[in-house]
Amino acid sequence: MALATRVFPSLVTFVALACFALRSFASVDYDRKPSGWSVAGATWYGPPNGSGTDGGACGYQGDVGQPPFNSMISAGSPSIYESGKGCGSCYQVKCSGNPFCSGNPVTVVLTDLCPGGACLEEPVHFDLSGTAFGAMAHPGQADQLRNAGKLQVQYSRVPCNWHGVDIAFRVEAGSNPYYLAVLIEDEAGDGDLSAVELMQGGGGGGWAAMQQSWGAVWKYNSGPPLQAPMSIRLTSGSGKTLVASNVIPAGWQPGGTYRSIVNFS
Template sequence: MKKINAAGWADADAGATWYGEPEGAGSTGGACEYGVAVANPPLYAMVSAGGPSLFNNGKGCGTCYEIMCTGNPACSGSPITVTITDECPGGPCVSEPVHFDLSGKAMGALAKPGQAAQLRSAGPLSVSYRRAACLYQGTKIAFHVDAGSTPFYVAFVVEYENGEGDLASVEIQPASGGFMPMQEMRSAEWKLNSGSPLSGPFNVRLTSGESRKVVVAQAVIPADWKPDQIYRSIVNF
């Protein structure tokens, strides 16, 4: 566990690199299974892959961090907020205790105006970081149903959770019956293998990672649901 000072910043800095296109979102998709959502609102490509301590076997998907750099002349010294959307499984991501492999856009956002290219070409950086609350203003939690889902196998990616960003549990309730626990899939995706066909509409109950706050998305996945569709709720943490 990293020591945290009074302002919430970790006492030890993290390493930071970047990947993908200079103004891009790193990789379209990534290990958290967000797909093209990483480049679109409300994420706007302000995302990062995490080394093992940040990705945390998928449990870190959706968590948010403030980071800032001061050790390079091109650094602005102002913090930015990024969401963990991918895994960085090798190189400095593994050799350092904490490592952010930022999108090109996020790395550029750490720079002074007009100096993004200089900062991207500077090589690995040392950055200050702290856990931050995710805040997607005006956005509610969404559920992207997996393309392979059937009435016997329901899986979806949970997107845009405010607050802690990670989830302790996800439960689904079909049109008849009680809530059933879903299994996390080392990403932001959760699945349920059912021995019998399940019918919607489905309620989904989410419990946040640390505070154990609970929200229920009522009838968020309709009776006529289809694979590879996104269904938006009217709730958030």
């Protein structure tokens, strides 16, 4: 019995020390990677103080330099571009491994695809506009940070907040009475879309599915001539739905932009 009394405290001590070591290791590992942030690579393209390139693989054209995007945009690696389904999604990015990094996050919207080169070296990569890349720097040090060329950054998917801007629909060139293609932009919240549907004037035919054409452009092929006005129902990436009633008016024209009075909250 005396032997057992000596052995039992030793066993308890060993187990306690092992548990303490495991807790300490877990704590260190958690602190190394803050919750909600993941690691990616980042480069920049276009003019140093510009908005990447006009348009890009989402089709936003010169809108990338206008409100609400304001040149704070990025091309994304295929993993986040998702064949165009990622167009319009918003991310916070920040850097800290360079002396010119402020460490403060900046918000960018995905407007383009970065298909090769450095964009395939990591699972996720952001090819930022010169403006967005420089915005990660300390005040007055944007040029010095851009000189780095490539950085490791942390990123987090965030809701888009367009501060009162409603969703816009631009009718694409080539649209006609039997074919409609619209670029959809400025979706708040998720920023991206998983489905788009069309209802023609009168609503007798109900909702008809549109197909993603490319980037942020969705299309509908009609048998009989299209009947305006037309409403469009949007489903966001997380499944929220929203109807832009009669947003494509009678007398619509290719090249015209028609802004709704709704947006995701």
